[in-house]
Amino acid sequence: MDSINDKMPLTPDHNKERLQQLKALMPDLFTNEGKLNSKELQKLIDPDSINEVERYEFRWFGKSQSKREAFTPTDATLVFDKDRSINPTETENIIIEGENLQVLKLLSKGYRDKIKCIYIDPPYNTGKDFVYSDSWKQDRKEYWEDEEVLENGLKVDTNADTDGRYHSNWLNMMYSRLLIARQLLRDDGVIFISIDDNEVHHLRKLCDEVFGEENFLSEVVWHSKYTTSNDAKYLSSQHEYVIIYSKSKDTFDVGLLDRTEKMDAAYKNPDGDEKGRWKATPLHAKSGSDSGIYEITFPNGIKWNSPKGAYPRYAKDKLLDFYNEKRLHFNSKGGIDKKTYLSEVKKGKTVGTIWNYKEVGSSHQANEEIASLLGKGIFDNPKSIRLLQNCLKVANGTESIILDFFGGSGTTAQAVTELNQSDGGNRKYILVQLPEATDPKSEAHKAGYKKISDITIERNKRVIDKILQEKADHEANIKKLNKENKAFQKEISKSQKANPTLPLEGAGDDKAITKLKKKITKNEAEITTAKEAIEKIEQLDKGFKVFQLVKSNFPRVEFAPDREKTEEENMELFQKYIRDKESQLVNVFNKDALFTEILIKQGFELNYTLTKQEKFSKNEIFLATDGKKETLICLDINIEEETVEFFKKNKERRLIVLERALDTTKKWNFKHFMGDEKFLAF
Secondary structure (H helix, E strand, O other): OOOHHHHOOOOOOHHHHHHHHHHHHOHHHEOOOOOEOHHHHHHHHOOOOOOOOOOOOOOOOOHHHHHHHHHOOOOOEEEEEEEEEEOHHHOOOEEEEOOHHHHHHHHHHHOOOOEEEEEEOOOOOOOOOOEOOOOOOOOOHHHHOOHHHHHHOEOOEOOOOOOOOHHHHHHHHHHHHHHHHHHHEEEEEEEEEEEOOOOHHHHHHHHHHHHOHHHEEEEEEEEOOOOOOOOOOOOOOOEEEEEEEEOOOOOOOOOOEOOOHHHHHOOEOOOOOOOOOEEEEEOEEOOOOHHHOOEEEOOOOOEEEOOOOOEEOOOHHHHHHHHHOOOEEEOOOOOEEEEEEHHHOOOOEOOOOEEEHHHHOOHHHHHHHHHHHHOOOOOOOOOOHHHHHHHHHHHOOOOOEEEEOOOOOOHHHHHHHHHHHHHOOOOEEEEEEOOEEOOOOOHHHHOOOOEHHHHHHHHHHHHHHHHHHHHHHHHHHHHHHHHHHHHHHHHHHHHHHHOOOOOOOHHHOOHHHHHHHHHHHHHHHHHHHHHHHHHHHHHOOOOEEEEEEEOOOOHHHHOOOOOOOOHHHHHHHHHHHHHHHOOOHHHHOOHHHHHHHHHHOOOOOOOOEEEEOOOOOOOOEEEEEOOOOEEEEEOOOOOOHHHHHHHHHOOOOOEEEOHHHOOHHHHHHHHHHHOOOOEEEO
16 A cells, blocks of 8 residues: 555655665564564674673764664755756756755665766865755755845855864764765765865764775875965964775776876887887895895896895796896896886876875965956865866776765866866766855855855856867867968969979978978878867767756645544545645646656656657657666646557556546556556656
8 A cells, every 4th residue: 555655756765775675684683564673683783682792883973863864765856957057958967056965865866876986075174154954844944935045045054163063063964975975876986085184084984984994995195285374373284185985995996197208208219129118127126035036147148146135026937038028128237127118007107195286286276277267266275176187087987977966166077077078088977066155245246156056057167168269269270270271382382383393292392392391281280189179079068957956846745644643544635635736736837847856756867858759649748768767757637548548558668647647547557557667656
């Protein structure tokens, strides 16, 4: 029998799902009525069941409630914002304006196990405004109805360091979000978290619990500032951290960073080796054992032994193999080295744990990056684009989805777009940013950015504008260079006609013709480079769709069961409530909004498409697909008999309709012929 919750437009109830998984694994922990037997569970945890066993555990106030909150469903939804989207029909990138815990819940079905890389720069616990309240509700006045909020954005809470739960508040905010984030990661996924000294020690323990201590990869130190501050009371901080965890270390392959020209310059080919450029590598090492020391005479008569205080790096037989393979270099001073070929080394640089500002950018450079797009003082302390791109390279997925649910100024989206432009990747991003109000006295507010999410969206709009301008500049340059080449060619032809004794090809050209031909060659090389840049831009995803977190379109979410009545009586009241409140549902609400709410709560990605099915003449039915899942869906207020007959004969098709579009007979027919797996009344 259906329950009231079954009829609610909710995201999955993960607490219920976890219990079902536990029951499937260990049914003996449950009663005959299907309830978890806490005593049996206690025996499993503590076989002696005498006293509480002391153990290492990370605890804080509100932890249990934070965990429960992570896995409870949400009845909110997302609505597409066409006006603020860029090239929405041609993009797979997403920017979502809304409270990130609720948004993560909405993404938890359609994007579960699909995110390759998560990067977040959560608010640091400095005692200033930062805490994302988890008391989000459908009727929360502070979020939905307050006029100032609707106009200027959502104001977040404060977390003063005088509060006795200063650290607990921050941990609760992070815990619930990280628990869902882990569900979204692919098995080979990875998460990067920027943090400073205030909470890095707590964050490590928190992530050990969420992701598993065994999946810790590194605590990278970002040397973010190249100067010290004279205003520092104690020591001037010049660093931040990037904490890195994989979902499963066994399946995650760490990516490599780009090799530098300096690294490759060390490889040369002075002897014309057919295997190409190589670098001399010593045959000895600083460590070893005396028993491993030996002397060897090569077939060419040259002897070798390790220098005093050093030890052979390779066994004697291995050195003979190197000799036969012509991998040894005998220099003029009698020294012998192994040749390490450039073609055999890693295609990139191994990632270290200290990221210097010279390589990944500094805080100062990050401020300049956003200032170049939006102006000075619009957003404080964004992250460097190169820092984010370093994370993306380590994540090792050029065909993947990148998620940032503390979107801030939108650096992650810019980093993804520009890295794709550089290396030809096809990464897609999902950014989530709270509509937090900007300070009325700030430069951002004065410039018209009433909410932080306005900055997120505008920054990446301008990134796309900048790339399109680059394309236009390349096209104009090609046109100019072609025009120059035609003029140069005309001069060459004119000179050759005036001097018929000059050969048509190079060797006997006078200096003027040779100079012109060099200019043509230089221009042609520049044209080729410009065309390659244009091709990369044309292949690039130059857009994003904007969605907003909003109330559910279904009034039924406001229904409250009467505690004095039975479940059957409440179900009857609920069905009447649906009929009365939703009788004008399709006429009052935007159909597109209904499609979005229904489909995302059925596990569709936000980039779904709808195609009208012309073979249905009595009802308007669409095929919805996101490339992985598909269903037929109809939002008509009445399902005609002809449509019912079609699905009785084609019961392999999946169909979603509105609950109020069915009478008892039609509902029975659909359920009887199609089954609960193929038919859903929403």
